[in-house]
Structure formats: C-alpha cells, structure tokens
Amino acid sequence: MPESRAVLEVDDVTIRFGGLTALDSVSFEIREGEILGLIGPNGAGKTTCFNVMTGVYQATSGQVRFDGRPLTKLKRHKITQLGIARTFQNIRLFKSMTVLENVMVGTDANSKVGFFDALFRLPRHRRTEAESLARAKEILEVVGIKARYDELASNLSYGDQRRLEIARAMATGPKLLCLDEPAAGFNPAEKQKLMELIRKVRDEGYTVLLIEHDMRLVMGVTDRIVVLEFGKKIAEGSPAEIRDNPAVIAAYLGVDEEDAS
Numbered sequence: 001m002p003e004s005r006a007v008l009e010v011d012d013v014t015i016r017f018g019g020l021t022a023l024d025s026v027s028f029e030i031r032e033g034e035i036l037g038l039i040g041p042n043g044a045g046k047t048t049c050f051n052v053m054t055g056v057y058q059a060t061s062g063q064v065r066f067d068g069r070p071l072t073k074l075k076r077h078k079i080t081q082l083g084i085a086r087t088f089q090n091i092r093l094f095k096s097m098t099v100l101e102n103v104m105v106g107t108d109a110n111s112k113v114g115f116f117d118a119l120f121r122l123p124r125h126r127r128t129e130a131e132s133l134a135r136a137k138e139i140l141e142v143v144g145i146k147a148r149y150d151e152l153a154s155n156l157s158y159g160d161q162r163r164l165e166i167a168r169a170m171a172t173g174p175k176l177l178c179l180d181e182p183a184a185g186f187n188p189a190e191k192q193k194l195m196e197l198i199r200k201v202r203d204e205g206y207t208v209l210l211i212e213h214d215m216r217l218v219m220g221v222t223d224r225i226v227v228l229e230f231g232k233k234i235a236e237g238s239p240a241e242i243r244d245n246p247a248v249i250a251a252y253l254g255v256d257e258e259d260a261s
C-alpha cells in the first residue's frame with residue numbers, strides 16, 4: 001500500500017526553556033488517516049511537542065508544518081481553523097451547558113457564517129444552524145452519548161465527559177485530532193471501549209495523534225509510534241517494532257541500552 005501524504009510535519013524542532021532543552025531536533029510526520037502514538041517516560045517532552053503543534057508554544061528552532069503550511073507565529077484559534085483540534089488531560093468542558101450545546105460550540109467555531117447573518121437570522125444562518133445541529137447529533141452518536149444530549153455536561157459520568165471532550169473536538173471538523181491522555185482515570189473496561197472509539201473515529205476519516213501512558217492501549221490502537229526520551233526521538237515504527245526496540249525497553253526500564261539487549 002502506498003504511504004499516504006503527511007498531514008503534519010515536525011521538522012527538526014528544538015524547544016528550550018531557559019537551560020532546559022525540552023525538545024531536541026525532533027522530526028516526524030503524521031500521515032493522513034493514521035493513528036500515531038507519541039509516547040515516552042515522564043518528562044520526555046510529549047506535552048511540549050503537543051503544545052508546539054497546537055500553537056501553545058513556539059519552537060526555538062525548526063518548524064511544524066500543517067498541510068504544508070508553517071504554523072510558526074499563528075494564533076491558537078487560527079490553528080483550530082486550519083484543522084487541528086485537541087482534547088486536554090484535565091477535562092475542560094462547559095459544565096453548565098448541555099451535552100449538545102458543548103458540541104455545538106465546536107460546530108459553530110467552524111461555521112463560515114458571518115456576524116450579520118447571525119444577527120438578522122438570515123436564511124444562510126438558519127440553514128447553518130440546522131446543519132450544525134444535525135452534525136452535532138451525528139457526532140454524539142459516533143462517540144456513543146447521543147441519548148444524553150439534553151443533560152448538563154456536569155451530570156455525565158467521568159468516562160462520558162471524556163467522550164464529550166472528544167466529540168467537541170471532532171465538531172470543529174479537524175483534519176487532525178490530538179488526544180492528550182484520553183484514558184487517564186479509566187478502568188480496563190473503559191479503556192477497551194476507548195480503543196474501539198478511537199478506531200471508530202479514525203474510520204470516520206479523522207487522522208489521530210494519541211499521547212497516552214497506557215502501553216496496552218497505545219500498542220493496541222495505533223498504526224505507528226514515535227518514542228521520545230529526554231527531548232530526543234529515540235525510535236519510530238509499528239507497535240511490534242517499538243515493543244521489541246532495545247532503546248525503548250531501556251528508556252522504560254531506566255537501564256543502559258546494552259544491559260537491556
């Protein structure tokens with residue numbers, strides 16, 4: 001099968017915070033339609049990498065390109081408009097809004113309707129509102145919480161709140177969906193369901209970047225994995241290749257590479 005094109009390219013990116021090099025000449029790409037896992041021990045630089053892709057941090061040197069376009073100096077909302085959406089390690093929902101309203105915030109963020117269309121409720125706005133509503137319900141169906149659309153977000157179980165976060169990110173119509181530790185706090189049964197959901201989301205046509213500590217989940221759901229340690233990329237490959245890679249084993253066990261092999 002031919003390799004699909006790169007949606008996002010991290011090209012020789014270095015990020016320094018004072019004397020600390022959080023990312024050190026890191027390069028990799030995320031290909032259209034794949035689920036890419038980004039893993040590494042605590043402090044390896046995963047979140048920093050995520051933040052540079054979503055406009056929270058600027059690279060000290062190097063470049064991130066999305067659809068061939070440099071993200072350097074773009075504001076976060078601009079990056080969302082370009083098609084990168086993310087969820088957060090700590091859930092950030094509008095707790096006093098309903099489930100459906102939370103998702104509609106995402107579809108509205110992506111709406112092309114202008115201020116005057118909305119103000120005077122011009123036909124274009126009404127049509128778009130109906131489309132947003134239909135799309136929001138479709139997405140809730142995909143993540144499995146459509147029946148609860150009218151509940152307040154705060155009334156959902158922890159697991160369903162995580163699903164809603166994913167739904168809200170999907171609603172912006174992203175070309176790349178970044179999930180930051182979506183399984184945090186999940187029990188094994190919930191993790192299993194999450195794996196199914198991530199696959200389903202990909203099958204809906206999304207490209208997915210997954211940062212996750214749970215190895216079983218990462219190994220079970222990703223197509224490729226990039227491994228960071230102390231800010232450097234130490235390995236890249238299929239789950240099977242990564243599982244058997246001595247440098248990765250050493251990084252996780254905290255022993256020298258020679259000792260691990």
Ligand SMILES: Nc1ncnc2c1ncn2[C@@H]1O[C@H](COP(=O)(O)OP(=O)(O)OP(=O)(O)O)[C@@H](O)[C@H]1O
Nearest residue numbers: 017020021022040041042043044045046047048049
């Ligand atoms: N804003 C910042 N200012 C200073 N240092 C930072 C900042 N953000 C991250 N770091 C440092 O950069 C390094 C990489 O951190 P990062 O959070 O990216 O790692 P991580 O792989 O996501 O870790 P974890 O798995 O624990 O979340 C760490 O040493 C961290 O302390």
